[in-house]
Structures are given as structure tokens and as C-alpha cells.
Amino acid sequence: MKSLISQFGKDEAELAFRILFCLIFIGLGGEHLVSDELIQNLMPSWIPAKRVVSILCGSWLMFWGMFILLGYQLRVAAIALGSFVILVTLLVHVPGVLMEPALPADYTWMWTVLQRSNLVKNLCLLGVCFLLLYHEPGKYSVHSLLSKDTSKADSKES
Template sequence: MSRDFADLVFRLLFSLIFIGLGGEHLLSDELIQKLMPEWMPGPRFVSIFCGIILFTGGSMIAVGYRLKLAAILLGSFLVLVSAVVHAPALQGIASPVADPRDQWLWETLQRSNFVKNLCLLGVCMMLPFYTPGRWSLERMLKK
């Protein structure tokens, strides 16, 4: 496998979660709004704003354009949502679960999302130092 092909696969696979979640925030966010903390003002506006950030940053990485900017945008989002939404939920704060028997599911979801965000943040921290391969918009524009 060539480095250029591996780069393309890496960028596409890494960006899928951001593009998918961004699209969900923009097109079908009823569940996302229900999972937001009660203190969150304007849940629909917040959801759309988050969707734009996720979709834009993910798309920039997928096509290989301005990776540093995309990594800073997505990394900042990950830090903020992890600190404001997932970390407090790990402490049992702001659980929307009505039935206490289902609390374990909520806690498992929050733990997995928190750890997933840390993993994604690790990649975002490396992307500013990464040079995309031949099949990237950045490389094509330089020619």
C-alpha cells in the first residue's frame, strides 16, 4: 500500500465520525436534543451550530484541505463537549434517564463517548504536524 493511498484512507475513515455526527445534528437531531443538559439554552440552535462545526471540520479533513485549521476546530469542539457534557455526566450530573434501572446504560454511553473524544483529540493534536498525500485538495492546489 502506498503512503498516498494510506493517507486517503486515514483521512476518510477519521473524518467519517465527524461528517456523520455533523449530518445527524443538522438533519435529525431530536435524540441529540433530548440528551443535551437541561441548562443548555436553545438546544436546536446549539445542535445546528455543532453540526456545522463537525461537518465542516470533518469534510476539510476528508478532502485534505487546511488540516491544521480543521484539527484546531474539531479539537476545540472535542475539549469543550467533553468538559461541558460528558465529564459532568460521568459524575451522575444531569442524567435524562427516568428509570434508575437504565442509569448504567447512560453512564456507559457517557464513559465511551468521553474516551472516544480523548482518542479523537489525540489525532487532532497530531494533524497540524501532518502533511497530506498526493490525493488531497491541499496538494492539488499547490500544483
């Protein structure tokens, strides 16, 4: 176990961070595209064309989540995902916490717990998006691969 930990360096930790962080975006994005009945039911009633909105949201989440996974354009991906998180938090989860739905009393507590936990989760995700604005991906990233190609081209010109 000790040798495994000693081989797990900064680059491996950075890759694990990107994999784990992007899972929520890629996973939920896929759910928006494939099986979104529950997601549509949780959307506020004023949102039109819920299936279309779900597909657009799912595509957005998967697209930018893949950028995080690959370690490419992290700043742009962080802005895109952070903006999405802010929008969903303000339009869905904050109102969900403030207003109780017309549910039987036995289910109201579940709604409250769901909305509060999603609100806190989104604040945590937003915090990571802020961190990613200035994060440099490690050697297991497209960014690193492209940087090597650029430095090789620069050294050939010299």
C-alpha cells in the same frame, strides 16, 4: 490479496485515514442537522435554544470534517475540531460521567456506559487532532493539488 496490499502505499493509507477519521464528524454533523431529537435530549438542561445549538454544532462538524476529508488546511481543521471536542467533553461528557441522571435503576448503567465510552472516544479523537497539527496530507488531497499549481507557477517565473 498480496498485490492489492503492495499497491496500497503511503498516499492511499493517508487518504483512507482522512476518510475514516472525518466520518464521525460528517456523520454526526449530518445527524445534528437532520435528526437531532436524541442529541437534544442528551444536551444539559442549561443549554438554551437546543435546536439552534444543534444546527450550529452540526454545521461546524460537517464544515471542518470536509476539510479533513479533502486534505485542505488540516492544521486549522484540527484546531477547530479539537476545540469542539474539548468543549463538548468538558461540558457534556465529564459531567455525564460524574453525575448520574434521574433515571430508573435499570437504565442508569446504560447512561454510565454511554458517557464513559463517549469520553474515551473524544479523548481518542483529540489525540488524532493533535497529530493533524503537524500532518502533511498525501497526493490525494487539495493541499497536494494546490502545491502542484504553486510549484508550476514558480517554475514558469524562473
